[in-house]
Amino acid sequence: MQLPPVFIDITPEDQAQELRAYLKSLGAEISEEKSPKGIEDDLHKIIGVCDACFREEKEDEVETVLNDIVSIMVLIPMERAENIILAFCEKLTKAPGQRLSEVCLRALWLLFQSLDERSPMRYHVYYHLIQIAKQTDQVKSVFRDIEHLKQQFAQSPPSSEQLQKLYRLLHEVLLKSNQSEQAAKVMIELLGTYTSENASQAREDAIRCIVSALADPNTFLLDPLLSLKPVKFLEGELIHDLLSIFVSENLQSYLNFYKNHKEFVTSHLGLNHEENMRKMRLLSFMQMAETNPEITFQSIESELQLAQNEVEPFIIEVLKTKLVKARMDQSARKVYTSSTMHRTFGRAQWQQLRDLLHCWKTDLQGVQDHLKTITAAQLEMMNQQ
Template sequence: MRIVAIVDASFEEQIQEVAAFFSRSRPEAERDEFIASFQPKSSAASAESTAAAEAKDGSEQPKEDAAQQVPLDERRALIEKLVAEIKDAGEGSDKDVEGAHNLLVSLIVDAFEGEEGKESELLSKIISVLSKTGSAEKNAVKYRVLSNIFNFLPPTSPLRYTTFNALLTFAASNDELELVSPSLLLLPQWLAQWQISEAQKEQCLASVSKVLNENGGDGEDQKKAYGFQLLYLRFLSSQQTSVEKAKEVAEKVIADAIRLPSIFDFEELAQIPAVQALKGSPAGDLLAILTEGSAADLKTWLGNNKSEAQRLNIPEAELDRKARLLDLAGLCAQSVSKEITYEQIAKTVGVSEEDVELWVIDVIRAGLVSGKLSQVNKSFRVYRSTHRTFGKEQWHALEERLVEWQSAISNILGTLSKARPAAAASASATKGAPAPGQNAASNGERISVA
């Protein structure tokens, strides 16, 4: 469905208004001539004819419909000429800039309805001009105009893809990704709607992943970037992409995930077909260690694949840290609602007991575990812990815990049911009896004296 802009003015008035706005970018001596060059010839001829008729018989002639006064071919020619003259966003207030562009887009869409190729060409020119870097003070209105164009287009329009890419690139070049971040959540839905090729969809996801990865800020931004990398990798897995390309992207995502300090959940990544195809390769084996291996396994891998770690640009220190924290989280996952000693933690992480508290604090900050340290007892009580993977073994452990909880609750209910009759009997025996030290009068009875 196309959004239609309703403007209560003739084509001549509209094209002159837009021309007058863009004339501000020209030398003052040229402005009048520039505006006059967009005077429709048919309108001028019609005006002269009407004036002659009125002068002849003295009566006012009815004005024809604006669209009929200016033939379609002439309207299109004037619009093309005007778009060709646009070199920048224009001068004036943000309100003026936005209004002029909205009106011009409306004119293009109205005049070139049914001519998608030409309409796309003209709108693409405007999008290209707006997405050029320039005065930072005009960035906000440029974003609004580009967003207006995006929303003006039908949901299936391929030009939405072009507009989105322009917005993304412009925001990234100005270090203002927060302006487009909320829209990224809708990108999968948009990609399903846009009438573009699979190659263009792949390119769009690759661009978003690259921009977010290069411009990532805090932990949340990094996780968002990683999420789009997973989306891109899944898309490649669903397409007839070359094996080498899928392998290259999969290895890059694995390396990026390891480098990102806030990423510890590798199970989702490991389940993507393009990643599973790496099984048996150094990168595939490394991911397997992080999902189900140990720091000791990592040490062995590094001994055999030191050059691979360098090729993937993965710092060994970050690899070692993640492996140890995941080992510690695994130990805690086996002891939820229980206490584990400093000695157990030191043995699992491979450090001295003096360093245990630092590692526990680190694993808590990573969001893998929650609990309470006891320096007096040299123990750590686990409240919650994250599993690396959740498979058959974890389901079995969960079942055992549920059975334990059920048994404990049954014992509590049994104790309460036994205590209830005794409590009721005690209450009946004491009902109505004076409290210790209380006499009959104070118990509410009257004593009469004759």
């Protein structure tokens, strides 16, 4: 979201007096006279009734009022501006209706960009921005990705507690706007803010993270969750057992778990059994493809418990996910796989990658030696001529 800077030709005191008069004309309970206590007290009183401008029919007039307040606010020394900024943020999060909330979103974004990058108040403004983005379904205009978010606060890093509060809100808002991949990354960042000493306090966050990952139809790489300290703290519990099945076991393992813990899966966690089956079939096929470049339809039917007429549609679904690169031979009733995403990436996968890179390096060296031989031969021919 890009907004132009606001330039005002009059003094902040005169500007505050004009705002007082304007808000009073809209019915706000405020005096037109300047406060004898100075501009900060003026701002407190103006912000206290600034929602009177929401009665205006024209959105640009509302935005002008809010931007005027921002232009005065950023001139207040930061050590005395905290309560003023928080009061302004609270007012704007309560704006009624979609269009007014969008105006408030732009005004708060202007405030966020206008504050010094070292100001700790930027965190509070950003948190309220996300709250308004939740109401307006405009989170994309505020949040790009985790890396960009970290850059925004590079000069004034929030505390761990503040980050946890922000990440929880962001996760909720991103899920609501169907950005499940970004939501998963935010939740992993949230769990990463906990240490070994306080990992036990992250229980609810860890469970929420696991459930979100399992429920997301587009999340298949679940292995990294197991290394997170708050998730490790859940070892021995049913939720951790279920995650482990999705990480490295097959469809039958899931069905056995579901048979014994139906209520836990559907009622307690709120997961959909049919969607779980779909994901486990995809994950199980990936596991088959890791070691079998040639898979028969019959083995797919058996391993994934599919009817004969369900195999081809399933393979097409697998290819659409791009988790596996393969071609299907209907006449031979076989699938030929060329590559697959690994469900887990442990020591064996690192060794495989090392061997692959070593072969690649050797091949490149061979090409380089061959080119040197050709170049030398050509130079020799030229010298002979």
